Amino acid sequence: MKPNVGNADRTLRLVAGVAIIALGVVFQSWWGAIGLIPLFTGTTRWCPAYLPFGISTCKAPNTQK
Template identity: 60%
Template structure:
């Protein structure tokens, strides 16, 4: 897997995941479990939804 989630994107995903989980806990809803997805994609630096769209928020180097 080639990383396609960059630094700022990673921070936003992790923060959004925490907020979703907290909202689920506050409202006592299982929908908060969806927060695991943005946290996981942020931690592994790879998002499967970016593949078909050809998106990458990682900085690329010219030496590759």
């Protein structure tokens, strides 16, 4: 998988994911599980929703490690 999530996008996704999970715990709701999606995409730096549109928020050319 080639990274397509940049640094600012990654930070926003990680913060949003943790916040959604925390709200799910506070309100004892399964909706908090949705926070796993931005948390996953933020940690892996890859978003499958960007693929069909060819979007990439990375500044530098992508290199696979």
